[in-house]
Amino acid sequence: MSAQTSTIKPEETSKMWKLLEEDHTFKKLPQEGDIVRGFVISGSKKEVLLDIDGVITGIVRGKELYNESEEFSNLEPGAEVEATVIELENEKGMMELSFRYAGHQKTWRVLQESKETNQTIMAKVMDANKGGLLITVNHVPGFLPVSQLSPEFYPRIQGGDKNKILERLKSYVGKSFPVKILDINEENEKLIVSEKAAWEEEQKEIFGKYKVGDIVEGKITAVTDFGTFVEFGENLEGLIHISELAWQRIDNPSDLFKVSQDIKAEIIKIDGSKIFLSSKKLHEDPWKNVHERYKIGDIVDGTVLKATPFGLFVELDQDIHGLAHISELSNKPIASIENIAKPGTVMKFKIVSIEPHEHRLGLSLKSLDKTEKTVEKEEETAVKVENAKETEPAKVKTEETKTEDTEAEETK
Numbered sequence: 235m236s237a238q239t240s241t242i243k244p245e246e247t248s249k250m251w252k253l254l255e256e257d258h259t260f261k262k263l264p265q266e267g268d269i270v271r272g273f274v275i276s277g278s279k280k281e282v283l284l285d286i287d288g289v290i291t292g293i294v295r296g297k298e299l300y301n302e303s304e305e306f307s308n309l310e311p312g313a314e315v316e317a318t319v320i321e322l323e324n325e326k327g328m329m330e331l332s333f334r335y336a337g338h339q340k341t342w343r344v345l346q347e348s349k350e351t352n353q354t355i356m357a358k359v360m361d362a363n364k365g366g367l368l369i370t371v372n373h374v375p376g377f378l379p380v381s382q383l384s385p386e387f388y389p390r391i392q393g394g395d396k397n398k399i400l401e402r403l404k405s406y407v408g409k410s411f412p413v414k415i416l417d418i419n420e421e422n423e424k425l426i427v428s429e430k431a432a433w434e435e436e437q438k439e440i441f442g443k444y445k446v447g448d449i450v451e452g453k454i455t456a457v458t459d460f461g462t463f464v465e466f467g468e469n470l471e472g473l474i475h476i477s478e479l480a481w482q483r484i485d486n487p488s489d490l491f492k493v494s495q496d497i498k499a500e501i502i503k504i505d506g507s508k509i510f511l512s513s514k515k516l517h518e519d520p521w522k523n524v525h526e527r528y529k530i531g532d533i534v535d536g537t538v539l540k541a542t543p544f545g546l547f548v549e550l551d552q553d554i555h556g557l558a559h560i561s562e563l564s565n566k567p568i569a570s571i572e573n574i575a576k577p578g579t580v581m582k583f584k585i586v587s588i589e590p591h592e593h594r595l596g597l598s599l600k601s602l603d604k605t606e607k608t609v610e611k612e613e614e615t616a617v618k619v620e621n622a623k624e625t626e627p628a629k630v631k632t633e634e635t636k637t638e639d640t641e642a643e644e645t646k
Contacts, residue, residue, distance in 0.1 A: 263322075264322075265322075266320060267318065267320075268319050269318050269319075269336055269339060270286055270292070270316070270319055271316055272285055272314070272331075273285045274309050274310065274312060275311065276311060277311075279299075280295060282295075282299065284317060284331065291329070292328060292331040293331060294317055294332060298330075298332035298334050298335065317331035318335040318336040320335065338374075341372045341373065342374065342418075344372065345372070345415060345418055346418055349414075349415035353414075354412050354432045355412070355427075356410050356412060357371045357411050357412075357429075358370050358371075358408075358409075359407050359408060359409050359410070359411065360375075361404075362400065362403035364400050364403075366380040366403070367380075374423075374425055375425065377425070377427070378426075378427050378428070380399070380403065382416070382427070382429060382430045382431070383429050384429055384430045385463075385465070385471035386433070386469060387406065387411075390455060390456030390463060392488075412429065413427035414428050414435070415427055415428075416428050416431070430507070433507075437469075444467070444470075444504065444509070445501065446502060446504060448500070448501045449501075450467065450472070450498070450500075450501060451466060451497070451498050452472075453465055453466075454491055454493055454495045454497055455471065455493065456493065457487050457491050457492065459486070459487070460476055461478070462487055462497075464499060471509070472501070472510060472511040473508070473510055474499055474510075474511045474512060474513055478511065478512035478513065478514055478515070479491070479513055480513070480514050480517075481517065481519060481521065483539070485539070498513065499511035499512060499516070500515045500516060521590045524554060524588060524595070528550065528554070528588060529585065530586065531584070532584070533582055533584055534550055534585060534597075535550075535580060535582055536549060536550050536556065536581065538576065538579045540577055541577060544559065545558050545559040545571070546563070546574070546597075556595035556596065557594070557595070558583055558599060559596065562596070562598035564600055565600055574599070586598045586601055
């Protein structure tokens with residue numbers, strides 16, 4: 235574009251503005267901060283002149299020429315563009331305009347429309363921190379929280395190592411993700427987006443193929459303290475909570491399950507994109523027939539699995555675990571549970587309660603002590619009785635002897 239010099243004098247421009255203000259047929263004059271449309275008169279690398287409504291010339295110059303988008307590059311005379319009013323009348327009598335600010339405003343306007351229409355847009359990852367990804371959308375900075383990443387990109391790290399999570403997030407720098415806008419506020423320059431929301435929309439049809447009760451097969455993608463995540467179907471992911479992994483008590487899922495392990499599970503709940511699974515429902519509840527294996531009063535061998543402040547968790551067999559509450563461990567005050575038993579200890583317990591529907595079985599050491607003492611007393615009593623029986627004939631004989639001796643004396 236070739237530059238042209240304006241021949242309009244400042245005083246003439248001021249008079250023209252006054253005349254326009256008095257002319258009621260002319261539309262309302264723009265104010266500072268408004269976006270106006272105009273046609274390119276001429277331009278160079280230093281300035282661009284615009285014809286605004288055929289009555290005033292606007293100028294864009296200096297840093298206000300530059301915008302990160304390519305919309306305002308290589309403008310030709312006659313091209314229609316938008317610019318933001320930053321001064322109604324400058325030292326040249328022209329309207330001072332900005333492409334930079336106009337581009338910024340337009341971008342926010344487009345983003346607001348995208349949120350209102352729930353449109354999917356592209357976000358480029360610029361950096362990462364422990365909370366998520368720093369992104370830009372059309373050169374507007376924003377944030378993608380780690381919780382808003384889809385299963386494919388969510389950093390599931392064994393043990394939740396924060397440094398490894400950050401390392402995984404950093405590996406996404408330079409990538410572009412389809413996202414939806416969760417929150418936007420131009421005044422505070424706040425932009426929060428979700429990659430998971432865009433993924434969920436794409437997966438709607440796939441989600442529709444599944445229902446509660448379906449059996450799925452997949453691979454374990456992560457093992458956490460609260461359960462395991464399973465990938466199945468077409469990039470779907472479900473959670474098997476620790477309480478749904480097996481009928482027996484599990485303290486650490488990693489003791490039984492490993493990443494990449496094949497597993498079957500039943501869908502027990504679908505909440506939006508969240509799918510909850512159960513592997514234990516595929517096996518018969520061993521507590522259904524617990525009374526056929528154990529009865530209240532039975533003395534059983536058990537292996538201590540865990541010592542806690544409230545008692546001992548004990549394994550009776552692979553399926554049935556019980557609890558020896560602290561109140562059932564001893565008649566004497568207990569300074570430390572581990573003084574009584576440590577994990578791995580095999581010892582005898584007495585079954586004091588069985589609740590099949592609650593999957594609870596109560597054990598006691600204290601009652602076992604009572605039982606043993608009772609048995610000892612019964613044995614002592616039996617011994618005394620036996621001894622008494624053995625001495626009775628001797629006593630009788632002695633009495634008989636005495637009688638015979640008396641009769642003999644009397645005969646004499």
